Amino acid sequence: MSLPSTWRQFQLFDFLPIRDPNYQSEFPLFSDPSLSAITSSQSYIVFAYQNAYIRLIDKKSLQSIRSFCAYDLEYRITFAKPLLHSNLLVTLAEAQGMPAVIKVWDLNKITQLSPSTVNDDDAMKHKFVTKVLVHEGDNSYPVSCFAFNDSLTCVAIGYTNGKVILVRGDMLRDRGAKQRVIYESIDPITGIHFNRFEEIIYVTTISKVLTVLTTGRNQGKPHRVLSKNQGVDLDCSDLEYRSSKLITGNTEDLKFFNHVSRSSVINFNVPKKKILRLFKDYLLIVCPIEETSDGGTSKTLTRLLILDLKNMHISFSLTIPNSTISHVFASNNDNNVFLLSTDGVLYKLHEKPINQQLETILQRELFSIALNLAAQNQLDDSTLLRIYRLFGDHLYEKGDFDGAIDKYIQCLRFYSKESTKRDDADDDNMDDFIISVVMGFKQVSNIQNMTSFLAELHKLGLADSDHVTLLVCCYCKLKMTKEIDNFIAEIKPEGEKQTDSKSRLDYDSLNYSLFINLFKECGYYHQVTQLLLKLDRPHTIVDIQLNDLGQHEKCITYIRSLPVDELLRILIDFSEALLRYKPMETTELLINVFTGQYKPDKKSDFFENSHVAADVVEQKSNPAISSYGAFLNYLAGSTTEQANGADEVQIDEPTYLPPRPSLVFHCFIGHEREFVVFLEACLQTFDKYQGNVNDKQDLLITLFEIYLSMASKDQQQASDWNEKAKTLLIENKDLIDKSKALLISHMYYFEDGINIVNETNENFEESLFRSRQLDGDIHGCLEVVHKHGENKPKLYALMLKFLGKSQEKIDDLPKKEFHLLLEKIKKHRLLTPLEIVKALSPNPNATIGMVRDYLIDHFEQTNKHIDNNEKLISSYEKDSTKNSLALTELTSNPVVANNAKCNGCELHLEFPVIYFKCKHAYHQRCLNENTYIPESSENGDNDPKCPICVNDLSSLEAARERQLHMKEETEIFEQELKDADDKFKVMCDYIGKGIME
Structure with missing residues (x-):
């Protein structure tokens, strides 16, 4: 027998042939040839033998537990069925010419009976729960089939003469039963099954399939005929429990009937002896096979098939040689199937664990079946993931890249x-999987499928920054601009939180610079601008507009809508380029920004007319504007320049602190006229916002230089430019940097500027002196010294140094003047005697006699100081020696107390007496505690002190305390050292006061 080729075969069940442990013994079990019925309850395997006896066998040990007589010996038990999921057993026994007997047994109670009771056959016949006698005419026809409903309130018995008898009653409680014939025909009954949802039973005969009502009076007629032309053989029908559909098996096919009509057919052309609906979607088929050998002898084989009706494959196939199957029954509580062969072998079939089933199917690379099986068994996602991955690898190896990528996705x-709920190990596994897929499709240059995979990876929130970068590169490679737009739309604007707890992607870690360069290389300027707007990078947007697209007008419009801080950064970098193409507009914008008058315009649609070609640079020349007032008139459309118009311009209060104008000075190279306008505008509004003085100085000196530069270049208007420079210098003489102004005036040969600076210079006297010095005019230098020396004492020292460097002029100086010069130097302490000698030593005409009197006077005063110091040292040494001796005496030697009178009351001393080391003595009664016991001091010294000496002692302690604190007052020390003429003396004083302790 060959099986249908369309049905795949698997071995998804384990089978175990069980030989009767008591085989060929005096008391065999299921190999007993007298066995007439066998079934399985919740706990036991039950079979009937020797006509009226029932034996219970433990399922696990296959050992006999109980054996008892259930009927009179003339009866033969032909049917035994358990009540579903219980140990209640329903048996039917027959005897020729006698009514059939139905009994209900509680096997749990049977097993609890004593052995003596079980061995008493007469007693055991009456241990049933319910007993019903079924009468069928003269009881001459055997029962062909037998069934009952789940609640055991209805029992149907089919006979070979075509009758069906329904017994109705509460048999679990033995409350009586009624019976009647509900169907009659001439065809033997081959099957009876109760519909669980309708009050009907399915009845099959050898020629028909029909339904019969279990209620009302049907007068033996069928309710509906489901099949008129084809019946069913005995044991070839069963009930689909979940749907209550009837399953019938013929040689050609399997038919399914509901309570109304046939619902479906499965073609399965094999001979069928028995069918049994098992758990899940399994159907057991017993197929008889007869094979004829070459010698003409035939042998009987039996093939067992278990079909998976849902997945349409054969889940198990087994051929049993030289034997037939006599009984088939299922153990529903443990999903086992038992088959008893005629040679006494009990075959136990058990479904393999689902993981083993999957491995069996996966080994044959039948991944679709494995997926269906895993889904039906509600396996965890990790198992389904493994199957899909193997499926994808299989398709990839076959070259089906589209199918493979679907499975990978x-x-x-x-x-x-x-x-x-993923942990680090799962993350590693996922990353390895992603890398393997990406590398696999990269090797075969299948960018389209790799892009689909990466896109799904990003959509599910599993992509990291590297994956997204590769995805964007693929989009660019495949020119998928719509997907690029969608990706950019996912990016939130700068400042908004870009976090998703379900996503691995950190948008902040993306390499946006790479995206920007990639879009620019591919010419996707619309997309790169979208991205830059999201990232809030106006600097790069302006760079693209100016350098890549050349859209200068649009660039100006855009930057006018930016906040001032962003605009400032852009102007610093791009003002030079903007001035080249849009000088007037750029100058106006710069003035607004640096004078505090800038207000952002309302943002317009940046992409409006985004495909317009680059701006065409106009060739017409701009008007030659040389002042801020003229510039304002130009902006207002005026045709007549008003030189003083700027003075009448009304400036609003600045809305922000304007930046330093020097930030953009470098941008005006080659644009001097615009620079003049800008600087004049900044100066005019400078005081309005009270800017930094240093910034104004930069503005003044820069504008001064630009005026002179324009005068040197524009000969026709040179006088006007010089006049502007002169006016600027005079009006701001107190603020402008005079040294820089003087240097610039010299550079451009601007004599007026040189004179003005010299007149206003703070060190004009010194400059005048040096000017006379350069001319060699000693009398002129003396005149300057006499006139300005008291205000500028430094001139005396400069005069002496000038004399020292002069080779001849020192003789022309009167001695009176020279001595006066030395007196002034001594008075103002400008030079030390040594410095004076060094200053004069370069002049060979200078003699020691010129400074002899000065030196003698200095030496005499120095000697006086030395003598005084020596006397002070001698005095200090004597005092120190005296104090040291006194201190040693006080601390080492005992003090002799010879006082006769109390220093307090002037009376004769009487004990108790208090003596002090200062040689004062007091009656204890004369000393008040508050007088000589001070408050607790910081150093813990609470000893009594002499009332007479206590003030002097406190003063000394306070002075010492001040000396100890002096080392912490470094600022006072530094200031005294700075102000003192004799710094060495200050340091010695501090050391003497214990600052180094």
């Missing part, structure tokens, strides 16, 4: 489901 969805 399905894997990603499973990874996404586990994202909330």
